[in-house]
Amino acid sequence: MIRRFAIPVMLxxxxxxxxxxxxxxxxMNAPDDIAAVNALREKFVTTFNAGDATAVGSLxxxxxxAAQNHQPTDTGRDAIVASTTGLFSQFxxxxxxxxxxxxxxxxxxxxxxxFTFALTPKTAGMPAPPVDQGRYLVLLRKDTDGxxxxxxxxxxxxxxMPMPPAPEKGKN
Amino acid sequence: MIRRFAIPVMLxxxxxxxxxxxxxxxxMNAPDDIAAVNALREKFVTTFNAGDATAVGSLxxxxxxAAQNHQPTDTGRDAIVASTTGLFSQFxxxxxxxxxxxxxxxxxxxxxxxFTFALTPKTAGMPAPPVDQGRYLVLLRKDTDGxxxxxxxxxxxxxxMPMPPAPEKGKN
Numbered sequence: 560m561i562r563r564f565a566i567p568v569m570l571x572x573x574x575x576x577x578x579x580x581x582x583x584x585x586x587m588n589a590p591d592d593i594a595a596v597n598a599l600r601e602k603f604v605t606t607f608n609a610g611d612a613t614a615v616g617s618l619x620x621x622x623x624x625a626a627q628n629h630q631p632t633d634t635g636r637d638a639i640v641a642s643t644t645g646l647f648s649q650f651x652x653x654x655x656x657x658x659x660x661x662x663x664x665x666x667x668x669x670x671x672x673x674f675t676f677a678l679t680p681k682t683a684g685m686p687a688p689p690v691d692q693g694r695y696l697v698l699l700r701k702d703t704d705g706x707x708x709x710x711x712x713x714x715x716x717x718x719x720m721p722m723p724p725a726p727e728k729g730k731n
Numbered sequence: 732m733i734r735r736f737a738i739p740v741m742l743x744x745x746x747x748x749x750x751x752x753x754x755x756x757x758x759m760n761a762p763d764d765i766a767a768v769n770a771l772r773e774k775f776v777t778t779f780n781a782g783d784a785t786a787v788g789s790l791x792x793x794x795x796x797a798a799q800n801h802q803p804t805d806t807g808r809d810a811i812v813a814s815t816t817g818l819f820s821q822f823x824x825x826x827x828x829x830x831x832x833x834x835x836x837x838x839x840x841x842x843x844x845x846f847t848f849a850l851t852p853k854t855a856g857m858p859a860p861p862v863d864q865g866r867y868l869v870l871l872r873k874d875t876d877g878x879x880x881x882x883x884x885x886x887x888x889x890x891x892m893p894m895p896p897a898p899e900k901g902k903n
Contacts, residue, residue: 582756583756584754584755584756584757585756585757624843626865626866626868626887626889627887628800628887628888628892629887629888629889629890629891629892630889630891631889632866632889664836664839667836669841669870671796671883693798694798694804694885695885696798696868696870696883696885698841698868711843711868713866713867713868713885713886713887714885714887715798715799715800715801715885715886715887715888716800716801716887717798717801717802717803717804718801719801720800720801720892720893721892721893721894722893
């Protein structure tokens with residue numbers, strides 16, 4: 560009996576072996592992943608508006624790169640925490656994020672949308688900068704601990720650029 | 732004999748069936764795809780610096796979304812061509828792109844890097860705006876015709892924001 564079954568059983572084993580060779584396609588927009596990215600976005604808003612730079616940093620991968628508009632590029636979580644600490648030392652932030660598009664593919668994702676960003680100076684008498692609003696695009700990664708984190712972060716403004724002051728007449 | 736082989740043969744068929752169900756994993760950073768994205772980036776620079784808005788538009792998917800800094804969002808290729816036409820009517824552009832990171836995954840890709848953007852007014856006597864430099868992040872798609880095109884485009888400035896003119900003394 561054993562010999563009679565040997566060939567088909569081996570064919571079955573070969574089929575299983577061939578099957579395990581190519582890695583499976585990554586899951587696209589798996590509901591758990593989309594929910595995790597949505598939760599991350601909410602935490603981003605909560606920690607920012609709480610002025611907690613360390614908590615903000617924990618939402619980025621350690622090798623994240625963030626490019627805030629009109630600021631130098633922050634490379635790595637430590638640099639992100641440092642510049643966010645600087646921001647929070649001067650201002651209370653009221654940020655809102657409105658997602659327009661979220662895509663997950665395996666351990667990779669992107670999230671795109673709009674923001675508003677209002678700053679209230681902590682120094683009495685300092686005028687508040689105009690409220691900014693614009694667009695953001697972030698790339699995310701399911702990190703080694705299974706948590707989704709932002710790995711690349713860029714945003715810009717949909718508000719017209721303020722004109723630099725014109726040279727005073729009669730000075731040249 | 733037929734009945735004796737029936738179970739293992741069916742197991743083999745099941746294994747083959749299970750194998751063909753999941754699609755293969757998309758190719759990561761396939762050399763042809765990376766080369767095509769590099770070529771697309773070069774075409775982007777060439778067509779921009781030639782002032783050819785229609786050719787620029789052909790490098791975007793028809794449903795592309797572009798968010799230029801301090802400008803409204805352009806949704807769709809036609810809107811991108813219209814705003815690029817407006818830019819080219821006023822200025823000759825000298826753009827450079829320096830890629831820092833390119834990743835392709837099947838028909839999806841992203842490209843991230845830095846730019847410089849210099850404008851020369853076409854109207855005699857109009858002062859040239861300051862040269863801008865900053866960061867870009869684009870998402871790309873291998874389109875239905877097999878060409879890679881930009882589907883999402885955002886960039887911002889690493890140059891400090893010009894301060895709005897201070898209110899003139901004695902006016903308030």
